[in-house]
Amino acid sequence: MAQEEVHDAGLALGLSLGGGGRGGGDGSSSAHRGNNSSSRLTLWEAAPSLEPSLTLSMPEDTTMTSTASGGVSSMSVGGAVKRERAEEADLGEMVSSTAAGAEEDRFKEHSTLNPKQKVALAKQLNLRPRQVEVWFQNRRARTKLKQTEVDCEFLKRCCETLTEENRRLQRELQELRAIKFAPPPPPNNASQHPGTPSSAAAPPAPFYMQLPAATLTICPSCERLGGTAATAAGKVDPDRPKAATHHFFNPFTHSAAC
DNA sequence: GCGCCGACTCTAATTACCTCA
DNA sequence: TTTGAGGTAATTAGAGTCGGC
Numbered sequence: 001m002a003q004e005e006v007h008d009a010g011l012a013l014g015l016s017l018g019g020g021g022r023g024g025g026d027g028s029s030s031a032h033r034g035n036n037s038s039s040r041l042t043l044w045e046a047a048p049s050l051e052p053s054l055t056l057s058m059p060e061d062t063t064m065t066s067t068a069s070g071g072v073s074s075m076s077v078g079g080a081v082k083r084e085r086a087e088e089a090d091l092g093e094m095v096s097s098t099a100a101g102a103e104e105d106r107f108k109e110h111s112t113l114n115p116k117q118k119v120a121l122a123k124q125l126n127l128r129p130r131q132v133e134v135w136f137q138n139r140r141a142r143t144k145l146k147q148t149e150v151d152c153e154f155l156k157r158c159c160e161t162l163t164e165e166n167r168r169l170q171r172e173l174q175e176l177r178a179i180k181f182a183p184p185p186p187p188n189n190a191s192q193h194p195g196t197p198s199s200a201a202a203p204p205a206p207f208y209m210q211l212p213a214a215t216l217t218i219c220p221s222c223e224r225l226g227g228t229a230a231t232a233a234g235k236v237d238p239d240r241p242k243a244a245t246h247h248f249f250n251p252f253t254h255s256a257a258c
Numbered sequence: 259g260c261g262c263c264g265a266c267t268c269t270a271a272t273t274a275c276c277t278c279a
Numbered sequence: 280t281t282t283g284a285g286g287t288a289a290t291t292a293g294a295g296t297c298g299g300c
Contacts, residue, residue, distance in 0.1 A: 112268085134289060137268075142286090144269090 103132065107139050 102124050106113070113121065113136055115129075122129040 115266090131288080133267085135287095138288065141269075141271095 103135055103139075107136060111140050111143065112136065 102121060106117070106121055110117075113132065118129045118132050118136075122132045125132065
């Protein structure tokens with residue numbers, strides 16, 4: 001059938017996005033190999049700051065035709081775009097560089113598109129809505145992948161920090177135990193004021209004041225003593241909700257949770 | 259109100275290709 | 280010139296949502 005031949009020619013000569021690659025395992029992708037002599041317009045050339053991720057490749061003598069059956073373009077990429085509908089197939093002119101970066105800008109605003117936005121953006125870029133949709137899908141995937149890598153790295157650093165903090169606290173605990181169970185020093189009456197009964201001496205400092213300074217943590221939000229020291233010293237505000245009485249450093253938010 | 263169905267959209271995985279070091 | 284890594288568009292499968300019946 002002649003129309004199919006035109007369609008196949010469109011596939012062979014046709015439209016390539018990104019690195020020119022087409023995938024999906026449809027077995028038709030080798031046709032445009034070695035077609036680098038064709039005039040390729042990189043949409044991102046007009047916007048050098050943008051990542052070159054969207055290109056158009058089209059032979060100079062290629063003409064746009066539409067199939068008689070419902071307007072699906074002969075440039076249908078891969079020849080297997082199943083969900084194309086007639087209203088999505090209004091290609092118009094394929095080459096345009098004035099809208100370079102429009103997808104990127106739109107993606108920065110919203111990572112998803114509603115159908116109206118998709119059609120409008122496709123029109124602006126002279127692409128098929130399906131291509132815009134795919135671009136956003138892949139972009140979301142890449143963004144998520146990158147974010148996952150960043151999160152992974154961050155968690156790794158948190159783990160290292162917490163491990164180091166744990167070691168430090170263990171050392172402090174050992175030192176405190178050593179102090180607690182050390183034999184008491186011999187009584188030294190000379191240092192006592194005469195006439196001052198020992199039972200009337202100033203009460204011992206609160207436990208948290210005996211701790212090394214490094215052990216005391218202050219919640220930056222509520223400026224209360226954090227950790228068990230505050231609890232032991234009775235510093236917890238009874239008016240505060242129970243869940244809010246914990247003062248600990250949250251490595252994931254780099255802030256104390258109150 | 260409930261269930262079914264089709265259309266639609268999304269994510270995840272995958273493929274095929276290009277570019278570049 | 281070859282090769283492998285990285286990047287990209289596109290496809291596929293499966294799942295979820297939504298509106299109509």
